[in-house]
Amino acid sequence: MRRWLPATWRTRTARSHCVTQPSAPTPYSRTTQSLPPCCWSTASTLPLPEVDEQSYELQISGVGIKETTLTLDDIKKFPKYTLTACIQCAGNRRGEMSTVKPVKGLDWGSAAIGNAQWSGARLYDVLTSLGLKEDDPKVKHIKFKGMDTDVINVPYGASIPVEKGMNPRGDVLLAYEMNGEPLTIDHGFPLRVIVPGTVGARNVKWLSSIKVSGCESPAHWQQYDYKGFSPSVDWDTVDWSSAPAIQELPVISAICDPVNGASVKPNQGKVKLRGYAFSGGGHQVVRVDVTADKGHTWHTATLEQESARPPRHWGWTLWTVDVPVSPKASRVEFWVKAVDNSYNTQPETINNIWNLRGILNNAYHRIKVNITK
């Protein structure tokens, strides 16, 4: 697989706010409802920021709000909320996209995604305590900055719409725990933002400041890195302002077990497949279908997911299905597609969703396996 990645893009994107070891395949043994942090470290090419918990301070400022500085202890005085959320990088499954035409970005497999239980204070509670009104017409976005910086010393920045950040049902957390333990440095210690249902890039780690604003973050990662374009747009014709910054991600699924190219022995004529599915914006995955005959027959998987009221399905869905294969087959291609509760589903192929950054690849995930007797 060709890797076509200028160094400047590499440094800008690689230590981003995603969550897993994205170049590895995702063995299904790691896809449980809560991954331990050791299975979930972030690929980093720049040094992680050095953070001292005792001197840590979060700056909060902006429109309609009392400017303040909070310590970690101050944050912990707010009511503690715990939720399960799946965080996915927009570049998940980028590697497949570059098989159609080269893209700029790391050749990630299907593991740029993870699921965990997060605990912290609600952003809603913190900002409300500082006087922000839900319906302040001057406020449109909530900006975050991280303590990490790029090669030219610009701190990481991103923003979310105020309708998400100041919605008590939006469940945005200032999180200090992951799976019941303090965040590790890889996961944004001492404090990160969890924006459930929203692309990893907005889940800012090593949070240094929050700014309530009438405009979107001007940061590179908001204005350029994470936007989708038509397949006919290239680096010479792209108009970055013509597309919205990614917030919610589209419905996606992947086969984790077996992996592409594996040899598998059917059990009573059937191959067991397992994987994950996810949809952004709190949408629930309601069906996962797998085919071994290019769509002539679809087998509906059994789903495992946390119960939640709509639209707060923040976690991923794990699925399992036994698919019959012909006794004569020596090689079988499997496809998977998921359907969410708005009945959005995935595009069949990458061709018509290809884009110059190689993001948002939610085409059917396809693997080929060798059948052994």
Place this chain on the structure above:
Amino acid sequence: MRRWLPATWRTRTARSHCVTQPSAPTPYSRTTQSLPPCCWSTASTLPLPEVDEQSYELQISGVGIKETTLTLDDIKKFPKYTLTACIQCAGNRRGEMSTVKPVKGLDWGSAAIGNAQWSGARLYDVLTSLGLKEDDPKVKHIKFKGMDTDVINVPYGASIPVEKGMNPRGDVLLAYEMNGEPLTIDHGFPLRVIVPGTVGARNVKWLSSIKVSGCESPAHWQQYDYKGFSPSVDWDTVDWSSAPAIQELPVISAICDPVNGASVKPNQGKVKLRGYAFSGGGHQVVRVDVTADKGHTWHTATLEQESARPPRHWGWTLWTVDVPVSPKASRVEFWVKAVDNSYNTQPETINNIWNLRGILNNAYHRIKVNITK
């Protein structure tokens, strides 16, 4: 096109709560931001209910609420809200689906959709005034009944999740006006529910009662008529309880002008195409792409839509694009796809989304036209 429709299904579905003349093509001249009611009448095979405005009463009852009866004047005493919302039937574009394999349902074209300005009281205000709390754990659904009945005298019924109905940002209206005029009888006079971003079937007309409840409507139209299944599920194997009742609809688009089979004369080598796009749940349509060469080249359309804050893009998006065609071509096939702000897009073909009721057809819309000199 084969019409395969037992009489019992026909009577159950045909006078449903959709909005347009669904078997007709949609001339673009009719797709403006607000259609006059005369362009928007409902196909009905059962008599419309007879309603006397003076004696009209709306019954409201259920869990956590003071039981009451309101007249139309009582409803009009609540603050009046006006919004633009697109209402689409789940069976829009069903006709194309039956070209893959027969389905049960009317062979509708791409006109089972419409856009209008609606005015009325917010359901949130009415139910709050009767004592309902947003977070009452016993309340899960809000049920509606219409004054129209099916052939065995069962009144039309449907329900929506309380998270939509009791969300002040959900914008659910008890509407008494359409485009600034009292509702016509076709559109649900004197009162109908407008559930923006939600399938037509939940936008109950001729509203007779509202019930706040811990469970979904048991009505046929909630439990059977509007659910999606895998292409491999047929009438012998369907498990109706295995799929959720449709609420939000997936992203869709259609070419309205020219119509399929038309003869068109290019202007300076280009054919002008126009149509609509829409996505459920308040999602904004952010891009519409058209191809004349099976996806090798995509041309991005100019969009016309009302401004709105996320996630309240309740109206449809109209689009226009000039697509170059080869000077030698005598017949060209055009495809359209839309992308919404969660970057969900449409499946390429109907094959893998086919379902026994022929609903939820949001595959690329494809037309063939003859090129004249």
